[in-house]
Amino acid sequence: MNSIYRTRSRTDKLIRALCFAATIFGLVWLGLILFTLLWNGLAGLHLSVFTQMTPPPGSKTGGLANAIVGSILMTAIGVGIGAPLGLFAGTYLAEYGRHEKLSFYVRFINDILLSAPSIVIGLFIYGAVVVPMGGFSAFAGSLALAVIVAPVVVRTTEDMLLLVPNQLREASAALGLPRSLMIRRIAYRAARTGIITGILLATARVAGETAPLLFTALSNQFWNLNLTKTMANLPVTINNFVQSPYEYWRQLAWTGALLITLAVLALNVIARLLDAERKTK
Amino acid sequence: MTDMAVPGVVDAAKPFDRARALAAFRLGDQTFYWVTRICALTVLFILGGIILSLIIGAWPAMQAFGLEFLVTRRWAPQVSPSPVLGALGPIYGTLVTSFIAMLIAVPVGIGIAIFLTELCPPVLRRPVGIAIELLAGIPSIIYGMWGFFVLAPFMTNHVQPVMIGLFEGVPVLGTIFGGPPSYLSLFNAALVLAIMILPFITAISRDVFTTVPPMLKESAYGLGCTTWEVVNNVVIPFTRVGVIGGIMLALGRALGETMAVTFIIGNSFQINGSIFAPGTTISAAIASEFAEASGLHQSALILLGLLLFVLTFIVLASARIMLARLERKAGN
Numbered sequence: 088m089n090s091i092y093r094t095r096s097r098t099d100k101l102i103r104a105l106c107f108a109a110t111i112f113g114l115v116w117l118g119l120i121l122f123t124l125l126w127n128g129l130a131g132l133h134l135s136v137f138t139q140m141t142p143p144p145g146s147k148t149g150g151l152a153n154a155i156v157g158s159i160l161m162t163a164i165g166v167g168i169g170a171p172l173g174l175f176a177g178t179y180l181a182e183y184g185r186h187e188k189l190s191f192y193v194r195f196i197n198d199i200l201l202s203a204p205s206i207v208i209g210l211f212i213y214g215a216v217v218v219p220m221g222g223f224s225a226f227a228g229s230l231a232l233a234v235i236v237a238p239v240v241v242r243t244t245e246d247m248l249l250l251v252p253n254q255l256r257e258a259s260a261a262l263g264l265p266r267s268l269m270i271r272r273i274a275y276r277a278a279r280t281g282i283i284t285g286i287l288l289a290t291a292r293v294a295g296e297t298a299p300l301l302f303t304a305l306s307n308q309f310w311n312l313n314l315t316k317t318m319a320n321l322p323v324t325i326n327n328f329v330q331s332p333y334e335y336w337r338q339l340a341w342t343g344a345l346l347i348t349l350a351v352l353a354l355n356v357i358a359r360l361l362d363a364e365r366k367t368k
Numbered sequence: 369m370t371d372m373a374v375p376g377v378v379d380a381a382k383p384f385d386r387a388r389a390l391a392a393f394r395l396g397d398q399t400f401y402w403v404t405r406i407c408a409l410t411v412l413f414i415l416g417g418i419i420l421s422l423i424i425g426a427w428p429a430m431q432a433f434g435l436e437f438l439v440t441r442r443w444a445p446q447v448s449p450s451p452v453l454g455a456l457g458p459i460y461g462t463l464v465t466s467f468i469a470m471l472i473a474v475p476v477g478i479g480i481a482i483f484l485t486e487l488c489p490p491v492l493r494r495p496v497g498i499a500i501e502l503l504a505g506i507p508s509i510i511y512g513m514w515g516f517f518v519l520a521p522f523m524t525n526h527v528q529p530v531m532i533g534l535f536e537g538v539p540v541l542g543t544i545f546g547g548p549p550s551y552l553s554l555f556n557a558a559l560v561l562a563i564m565i566l567p568f569i570t571a572i573s574r575d576v577f578t579t580v581p582p583m584l585k586e587s588a589y590g591l592g593c594t595t596w597e598v599v600n601n602v603v604i605p606f607t608r609v610g611v612i613g614g615i616m617l618a619l620g621r622a623l624g625e626t627m628a629v630t631f632i633i634g635n636s637f638q639i640n641g642s643i644f645a646p647g648t649t650i651s652a653a654i655a656s657e658f659a660e661a662s663g664l665h666q667s668a669l670i671l672l673g674l675l676l677f678v679l680t681f682i683v684l685a686s687a688r689i690m691l692a693r694l695e696r697k698a699g700n
Contacts, residue, residue, distance in 0.1 A: 095594055095597070096594065098594070098596055099594035099595055099596040099597070102482075102595075102596040102599075103487055103595060103596070105479055106479040106480070106482045106483040106486075106487055107483060107487070108479075109475070109476045109477075109479030109480050109483065110479070110480045110483045110484070110488075110496060112476055113476065113477075113480050113500055113503065113566055113567070113570070114496070114499055114500070116503065116563045116566075117499055117500075117502060117503045119514075119518070120503075120506060120510065120511070120514050123514055123517070123518050124510065124514075127517075171407075172407050172410060173407075174407075175403055175404040175406075175407035175408075176404065176407040176408040176410065176411050178404045178407075179404035179405050179407065179408040180408060182404070183401060183404060183405065184405075184408070189408070189409075190408070192412065193408045193409075193411050193412060195685075195688060196411055196412055196415045197411050198684070198688045199415070199681060199684045199685060199688065200411065200414060200415060202617060202620050202621060202624075202680075202684055203418075203624070203677070203680065203681075203684075204623070204624025204625070204626070204651060204676055204677070204680055205624070205626065206624065206626040206651045206654055206655060206673065206676075207418065207422070207624065207673050207676060207677045207680075208418070210421075210422060210425070210654065210658075210670055210673040211417060211418040211421050211422065213425075213658075214421035214422070214424060214425045214670070215417055215421045234414060237410075237411070237414070238411070241411060265393040265394075265396065265397045266397055266400075266401075267396050267397045267399075267400035267401065268393070268396070270400070271400070291505055292505075294507070295506075295507020295508070295509060295510070296507065297507070297508070297509040297626070297627045298508075298626040298627055298651070298655060301655055301658070301659065302658050302659050305659075322507070322509055322627075325509055325513070326509060326627070329513050329516065329631065330516075330631065340513070341513075344509070344510050344513055347507055347509075347510070348506060348507065348510055351505055351506065351507060352502055352505060352506075355501070355502060355505040356502075359498060359501075
């Protein structure tokens, strides 16, 4: 009898130890990655990174100003197109077509798009936008990002609207409020924090996306705000600089990587704080 | 709640423009309904557009190579008069790296989820959970860079030689773990992939573990079960479908991941039984060759993309069906 107890307790302790070790294993990677980024990235973090253009090969000066601005611009346009699209589609799923067959299909397809390989989305935009428009452009890159943003926002909008109590809808209907006004003035307001959280998470997701920009927005070395031309952006610049033989380029790549990661992590943390606030309300 | 007053409604209360206000409401209602409906339909159009544009782009390659594309090992875009292109190398690399990554990430990811739901002191639960989720937020190109500069050198100099020595002369394992250690290898790429998908598996497993009714667990504890017995006999059987769904979702990610593997996989289309040899995956091949490709070469790369999309579609669709089944069960 005693030996059975001992075996059971020993198995339990072993598994507990393994689970603990797994958690340490996971946390160690996060720590290591952040440490490497800070160690290598901070060394090159000067004011010039924000004020000078990306340098030509072999140059010993230069910054990432054009890439930073390009990234912010393309992310903003991508979210600007993808978020409203996702918001309205999510609204339809939650408010109008909750039990329709159509919504079932849209929900299913949306869940697939949510985790579709981003490089395939790049190929899609290449075929659908870059080839017909006759060349790589920042606009094509933004559209690729929008295709990634939309499914995330569809999902969170629907989830958040479903949390809005039906009594609110019934009360506003009883007061004679038209349905569209009820959705915009009552349901959106009740679900606001959750929807904003979703949009922030979607922004964080595309801010560092590289694969879909490789052959849509491409990248360049110049200051350019023309959306119909190629535009420098941080992820593709990092991709081009990281494997180069030039010390200074590699340094810039690390600094750019640090900037992207900090931005993405900051967006994630803000989104989580908002979400925590929503849950305590 | 003081700002609930709606300007439009207040105006409509004036009796003389009641009919006009109602008409405006109806128009607004209709417009909003159709705008949202069209946006919902756009989601379907995006999927249709992806499939259609990939098929159009891949058509020349489909006609030129047919089904043989899937079993040809050679990838020679520069051969004249017409290039020889086969997908077997990238398909092999995709499957091998994803398999190794899952082998590492599944037990570790589920272990973390068990720790978070059953063992972790409540004070630590949130911070550890958030830290693991932050790991999921790091852009994949950062994983790629970090793998290239930090992980690959370490593995190549310290871990690979040990494994090669360990399995030398053993029949099958000797080939799998054979050859010289290599910086650019399937093994290193798979490791980076494993670290990347780890948080996905943890997040989903944790979410499905919390769907287990506390009463079930409490009764098991009440009968004198140890923590592991509760997990093994109550939590995992109850959530099995959901956990498998989560694993498939992570597999979908692993199959399609691009930037984390492109730097360290070596972009070699050779198939050499060893996991320490350089290789390529479908997404890495597209990422590194597409910009310079043209004609049939480009079309073949798009065909590779179509293959990847079909592969991940099947995996993700089954994942979603499984997760939906668990949701129904939890709802009942």
